[in-house]
Amino acid sequence: MMRTYLVYSNEGLTMKLRYYLSMRLLLAIPTFLLLMTGVFFMMHVLPGDPVTIMFGDRYPTAYIDEIKAAYGLDRPLWDQYVEFLQDLTSFDLGISMVYKVPVIRKVRDVFPTTIEVAIGGLLLAIIMGVPLGVISALKRDTPFDHITRIVTLYLHSTPGFWLALLMQLALGFYLDIVPISGRSPPGFRLTEITGMYVVDSLLTLNFKALRQSVRYLLLPWLTIAITTVPYLSRLSRAAMLNVLGDDYITTARAKGLPDRVITYKHALRNALLPIVTSVGGSFTALLGGTVITEKIFALPGLGGLLMDALTSRDFTMIQGVVAIYAIIVVLMNTIIDIVYAMADPRVKY
Amino acid sequence: MSKMKTGYNFVELFKAAPRSARIMVVIGASLNLLLLSFVFFGPYMAPYDPLEMTSETLSAPSSRHLLGTDNLGRDLLSRLIVGARYSLGISLVAVGLSLVVGLLLGSASGFFGGNLDRILMLIMDALYIFPSFIYVLIMVVVMGPGIWQTAFALSIGRIPYNFRLIRSLTISVKERGFIEAQKVIGADNWHIIRHHIAPYYLSVLFVTVSLGMARGTLAIAGLGFLGLGVPPPTPEWGTDLASGRTYLLSGAWWLVIFPGFFVLIAMLGFNLFSEGIDTVMNPTVRRLK
Numbered sequence: 001m002m003r004t005y006l007v008y009s010n011e012g013l014t015m016k017l018r019y020y021l022s023m024r025l026l027l028a029i030p031t032f033l034l035l036m037t038g039v040f041f042m043m044h045v046l047p048g049d050p051v052t053i054m055f056g057d058r059y060p061t062a063y064i065d066e067i068k069a070a071y072g073l074d075r076p077l078w079d080q081y082v083e084f085l086q087d088l089t090s091f092d093l094g095i096s097m098v099y100k101v102p103v104i105r106k107v108r109d110v111f112p113t114t115i116e117v118a119i120g121g122l123l124l125a126i127i128m129g130v131p132l133g134v135i136s137a138l139k140r141d142t143p144f145d146h147i148t149r150i151v152t153l154y155l156h157s158t159p160g161f162w163l164a165l166l167m168q169l170a171l172g173f174y175l176d177i178v179p180i181s182g183r184s185p186p187g188f189r190l191t192e193i194t195g196m197y198v199v200d201s202l203l204t205l206n207f208k209a210l211r212q213s214v215r216y217l218l219l220p221w222l223t224i225a226i227t228t229v230p231y232l233s234r235l236s237r238a239a240m241l242n243v244l245g246d247d248y249i250t251t252a253r254a255k256g257l258p259d260r261v262i263t264y265k266h267a268l269r270n271a272l273l274p275i276v277t278s279v280g281g282s283f284t285a286l287l288g289g290t291v292i293t294e295k296i297f298a299l300p301g302l303g304g305l306l307m308d309a310l311t312s313r314d315f316t317m318i319q320g321v322v323a324i325y326a327i328i329v330v331l332m333n334t335i336i337d338i339v340y341a342m343a344d345p346r347v348k349y
Numbered sequence: 350m351s352k353m354k355t356g357y358n359f360v361e362l363f364k365a366a367p368r369s370a371r372i373m374v375v376i377g378a379s380l381n382l383l384l385l386s387f388v389f390f391g392p393y394m395a396p397y398d399p400l401e402m403t404s405e406t407l408s409a410p411s412s413r414h415l416l417g418t419d420n421l422g423r424d425l426l427s428r429l430i431v432g433a434r435y436s437l438g439i440s441l442v443a444v445g446l447s448l449v450v451g452l453l454l455g456s457a458s459g460f461f462g463g464n465l466d467r468i469l470m471l472i473m474d475a476l477y478i479f480p481s482f483i484y485v486l487i488m489v490v491v492m493g494p495g496i497w498q499t500a501f502a503l504s505i506g507r508i509p510y511n512f513r514l515i516r517s518l519t520i521s522v523k524e525r526g527f528i529e530a531q532k533v534i535g536a537d538n539w540h541i542i543r544h545h546i547a548p549y550y551l552s553v554l555f556v557t558v559s560l561g562m563a564r565g566t567l568a569i570a571g572l573g574f575l576g577l578g579v580p581p582p583t584p585e586w587g588t589d590l591a592s593g594r595t596y597l598l599s600g601a602w603w604l605v606i607f608p609g610f611f612v613l614i615a616m617l618g619f620n621l622f623s624e625g626i627d628t629v630m631n632p633t634v635r636r637l638k
Binding site: 030031032034038039042043153154156157158159161162165169173280284285287288289291292295306307310322325326329330333 | 471472474475476477478479480481482483484486487488490491563567570571574575590594597598602605606609612613616617619620621624
C-alpha cells in the first residue's frame with residue numbers, strides 16, 4: 001500500500017497537479033460565460049432600456065436614438081452579444097453609462113474592499129467554526145456539545161444585518177470601542193499596493209495603519225463570521241462524527257493508539273475533506289451577504305457600486321460588477337477544488 | 350397480496366425519535382403555525398390598523414402599544430403581525446414555485462441522464478456557485494418592485510438548490526436495489542411510488558421546504574432592508590427595520606429590535622423544524638450520527 005505513494009516521483013506529481021490545475025481552470029470558463037450570458041440577456045431582453053429611462057422625458061427622440069447608437073444599443077441583440085463576449089476576452093467591460101469612464105476603472109477602485117471584507121470574514125469564520133464543530137463532535141452529547149448546538153442554531157437563525165446593527169449600537173455607539181462605520185479614520189496614511197488596507201499595511205510594515213484598518217474592519221468581519229460560523233461548525237461536527245464512526249478508527253483504537261493520534265492523524269485529516277468543500281458554499285453565501293454588510297458599515301465595495309448601478313440603470317456597470325463577482329466565485333471554487341485534490345490522495349488528477 | 354405494512358408511519362417514527370428531535374419538531378412547528386396564522390389571519394389578529402397614523406409618534410413600548418409605535422405613530426405590533434403576510438407569504442410562494450420547477454427539472458435530469466442532464470447540470474452549477482442574493486437583487490430591480498416579481502426572483506434563486514437535491518435523490522432511487530426487488534415480487538408501479546419512492550422524497554422535501562422558507566424569509570427581509578422589497582407603506586419586516594434604523598441612534602431601539610426579532614423567530618421556527626424532522630424521518634442517518 002505504501003508503495004503507491006512512492007511510485008510518483010515528486011516531479012511527476014507536480015506535473016499531474018499542473019495538468020489538473022489547468023483542466024480545472026479551463027472548466028471554469030463555461031461557467032463564467034454562462035453567468036455572463038445570463039446577465040447580458042437579463043439586461044437586454046427585459047423592458048426599459050437605460051437611455052430611455054435616463055433621458056426619455058427630457059430629450060427629443062432623435063437625440064435619444066443618437067445616444068443609443070453611440071452605445072451600440074440600436075444594433076441587433078445578437079451583434080451586441082457577440083461584441084460583449086469579444087470585449088470580455090480582453091477584460092474590456094465597456095464604458096459606464098452614468099460615470100462615462102471605463103467600468104473596469106470603477107470596479108478596480110472598490111473591488112479590494114469587498115475582497116478584504118469577504119476573505120477576512122471567511123478566515124475568521126473558519127478559525128472559529130471548524131474547531132468548534134470538531135470539539136463538539138469529540139465531546140458528543142456533553143453539555144458543551146448541547147450548548148454549542150443550541151447557540152449555533154440560534155445564530156444560524158439570526159439575520160446578519162440585524163446582528164450588524166445591534167453590534168454597531170452596542171460596541172460602536174454605547175461602549176464606543178470600535179468605529180461605527182467607514183473604512184479608515186481621517187488622516188489615514190498608507191501606500192496603496194493592493195488596495196486592501198490590511199494587506200498593504202502588512203506589506204509596508206505600517207503597523208499604525210494596520211491597527212486602524214483592523215479596527216474599522218472588525219465589525220464587518222464579525223458580522224460575516226458570526227453568520228457563517230453556524231454553517232461551518234455544524235458541518236464540521238457532522239463530518240467529524242461521520243469519520244469517528246468509521247471502521248479504521250475502531251481499528252486504530254484496538255491497536256491501542258493514543259487518543260491524540262487517533263483524533264488528529266486519523267479522524268481530523270479525513271474529516272477535513274468535506275469541510276474544505278463546504279467552505280466553497282459558505283463563501284458564495286457570504287459574498288451575497290457582503291452587499292448588505294457593506295451598506296450597513298458604509299464600506300465602498302462592489303455591493304455599493306452594484307446598488308448605485310441598479311438604481312441608475314447603468315447597464316454596463318451592472319454587467320461589469322456581475323462579471324467581477326463571477327470571477328471571484330469561479331476562482332474561489334477552483335482554488336477549493338485544487339486544495340481538495342491536494343488534500344485527498346484518492347482524487348485522480 | 351397480504352396487507353404488509355411497508356414504509357411509513359409518521360407517528361411511529363416520531364415516537365421512536367430521540368427526545369431532542371421531538372422537542373425541536375414541536376417547538377419549530379408551533380412557531381411556524383403561529384407565524385402562518387399571522388400570514389392568513391394577520392389583519393384580524395392585529396390590535397390596530399397597521400397603516401393608521403396617530404399623533405403618538407415614536408412612543409416606547411407600553412401597555413397601549415405593546416411594541417411601541419414608529420415615526421408616523423403606527424402601531425409596530427400590528428405592522429409586524431400583518432407584515433408576516435408579505436415577509437413569509439412571498440417566501441411561501443417562492444418556495445412552492447422553485448420546488449415545482451426543481452422537481453420537474455431535477456427528476457427529468459436524474460432519470461433520463463445523457464445530454465439533457467449534462468446541459469442542465471452546467472447551467473445549474475453556474476447558478477449554484479454564484480451568490481443567489483445578487484441575482485435576485487438584480488432581477489428585482491429589473492422587473493420592478495412588487496409581490497409577485499419578488500417571489501419569482503426568489504424562486505429562481507432557489508431552483509439550483511432544489512434541482513441538485515432532487516436530481517441526486519432520483520439517481521439514488523434509480524440505483525437502489527429495493528425498487529427492483531419490489532418489481533420482482535410483483536408490486537405494481539403505483540404501489541412502488543406510493544410506498545417506496547414517495548416516502549423517500551417526502552422526508553427530504555419536508556426539510557428543504559422548511560430550509561427554503563428560512564432562506565427566503567431572510568432574503569426578503571434583506572431586500573426590504575436595501576429598500577428593494579415591497580414598497581411602503583405596506584408593512585414588511587425588512588423594510589420596517591430599514592426605516593426604523595434612522596431612529597436607532599436617537600433611542601428608538603424598538604423599531605430595529607422587534608422587526609429583526611420577528612425575522613429571527615421565523616427563521617428559528619423553520620430551522621428547528623427542518624433539523625428535527627430530518628432526524629425523525631431518517632432513522633438510518635440518525636443511527637450513523
